[in-house]
Amino acid sequence: MQRLELTWIGKGNDPKIEPRILLHDASKDYGDPAADNMLIHGDNLLALKALEQEFTGRIKCVYIDPPYNTGSAFEHYDDNLEHSTWLSLIKPRLEILRSLLSRDGSIWISIDDDEQAYLKVLCDEVFQRSNYIAAIVWQKRTSPDMRGTISDAHDYLLVYAKDAETFKNSRNKLPLSEEQANNYSNPDNDPRGPWTSADFTAQGYRPNQMYTIITPGGASYSPPEGKCWKNIEPVYKEQLEQGRFWFGVDGRAMPRRKTYLSEHDGVVPWTWWSNKEVGHNQEAKKEILAIFGASNVFDTPKPERLIERVLTIASNPGDLVLDSFLGSGTTAAVAHKMRRRWIGIELGDHCYSHCLPRLKAVVDGEQGGISKVVEWKEGGGFKFYELAPTLIVTDGHGQPVISDKYNAEMLVAAIAKLNGFAYAPDSEVFWKHGRSQDNSFIYVTTQYLTAEQLDDIARDLPEYEKLLICSPAFDNGLGKRYANIDVRKIPQSVLSKCEYCVDNYNLNIINPLELDEEEWDDVEQ
Structure with a gap:
């Protein structure tokens, strides 16, 4: 059965991404050394691929604010190729992000009108249309942009789940706002505290919900035409005994059922998010100014709220x-202030100039943004990682060789990852460098492998275990010497697994500035 999908120039020519290892830079770690939060500097497609093996199915929430596609970002392309290039940038990232999500996980994507429609159809394909949750409208401005034909007042948040039904059962409701809580009062001094009331009628006719109610003041009510009471009479009487109905000050009004503030389990989220509730562009700019000052401003931040x-x-x-x-x-x-664990990836110098100092400040108890609302004090920490360089390069004769930037430990970890093994050196068995889920192991050596050495390993390897050995050279015939041992040559055995020597999949798309000069003047005052 043919399915509906979005097609563009270059679709299907997805890159074979190198699953690189992450190099821990302990000199940039901060705070609690036991914290497992990760700040990663590097191309985000390569970094996502680096995370895939360990974190598939483990991420509860993904939020991304990808570059918005604008004419200024693609001034050398015609419109058709412009959209195609942007979609080719986003698609492979979305596919990996989907694999990283847990079954009850969700992805939230900030986007504006330039690509929202295209992105929606693409996400229907990647996440399946049945897992579409909502297109939330965020009111990003406080006043119209006078330069526009019709000023854009909003951005979107496209929301998809790994599995919509599982997400629905696990997502949280929102707490009542102060304005909503103020709608609760206690005019009858109910011991359960403040309450609000709701109509006790329902649409339609149900014979067992058609009865007469006599109020405490003696008034008599039957359901209005075309309606019935919301519950059968025994349920009504039980709740009446509990004092859960309001009949007005004189006890003669139409019955209304009470809902208590103390029993409120939250508000179901909806798709309109006003700037009063969750902030706006100028608020985000002020937060950044407070942290970095005017000389180190980030163009398009989002408000913490x-x-x-x-x-x-x-x-x-x-x-x-x-x-x-x-x-x-x-x-x-x-995420840190809200006591979530987090992984952040940034390619550019923003990782050093913005992310690193900002997150250090959070650990130290920075009090901007939502800090006071969530009662953030200080604590936690994070570890810093760089992407490893490409594993295979070309020598002066045009031949593929292992990069000299790799030491022995890095090489073992990289070869293990390329072959689908988790790097986990055994402290007692020297030839167990990593293992896979099917009780297989890998051994990576930079030395020539002899038949005698292989025989020694085979004697210690149980028949029910399998072993992959990767070596730059070895005696003839070793590849078939044992049924449960596979011997392969490096780098030849990994050449076809991915493309090497690509350090940047970023197309240098830039976001448009969100504030004009007049708005900047308002922010800085």
Whole structure:
């Protein structure tokens, strides 16, 4: 059966991404050494591929704010190729992000009108249309942009789940706002505290819900025409005994059922998020100015309250949150303050100039943004990682060789990952460098492998275990010497697994500036 899908120039020519290892730079770690939060510097497609083996199915919430496609970003292309290039940038990232999501996980994508429609159809394909949750409208401005024909007042948050039904059962409701809580009062001094009341009628006719109610003041009510009471009479009488009905000050009004503030389990999220509730562009700029000053401003931040709303709905304390377009570090900062674990990826110098100092400040107890609302003090920490260089390069004779930037430990880890093994050197068995889920092991050596050495290993290898040995050279015939041992040559055995020597899959797409000069003047005052 043919399915509906979005087609563009270059679709299907997806890159074979090298699953590189991550190099821990302990000199940039900060805070609690036991913390497992990760700040990663590197191309985000390569970094996502690096995470795939360990984190598939473990991420509860992904929030990304990818580059918005604009004419200024593609001034050398015609419109058709412009959209195609942008979609080719996003698709492979979405596919890996989907694999990283847990079954109850969700992805939230900030996007504007330039690509929202295209992105929606693409996400229907990647995540399946049945897992589409909502297109949330965020009111990003406080006043119209006078330069526009019709001023754009909003951006979107496209929301998809790994599995819609599982997400529905696990997502959180929102707490009542102060304005909503103020609608509760206690005019009858009910011992259960403040309450609000709701109509006790329902649409339709149900014979067992058609009875007469006599109020405490003696008034008599039957359901209005075309309606019935919301519950059968025994349920009504039980709740009446509990004092859960309001009949007006004189006891003669139409019955209304009470809902108590103390029993309220939250508000179901809806798709309109006003700037009063979750912040706006100018608020985000002020937060960045307060942290970095005017000389180190990030162009397109999001307000912390916006990310707080996302994480409140889609995650709980201790859950893993991922942002692979980290920018100025807002998602990681908010996740940290909300006691979530996090992984943030940023390619550019923003990782050093914005993310790193901002997250250090959060650990130290920075009090901007949502800090006071969530009662953030200080604590936690994170580890810093760089992407390893490409494993295979070309020598002066045009032949593929292992990069001289790899030491023995890095080589073992990289070859293990390329072959689908988790790097886990055994402290007692020297030839067990990693293992896979099917009780197979890998041994990577930079030395020539002899038949005698292989025989020694085979004597210690149980028949029910399998072993892959990777070596630059070995005696003839070793590949078939034992049924449960596979001997392969490096680098030849991994050449076809992916493309090497690609360090940047970024197309240098830039976001448009969100504030004009007049708005900047308002922010700085």
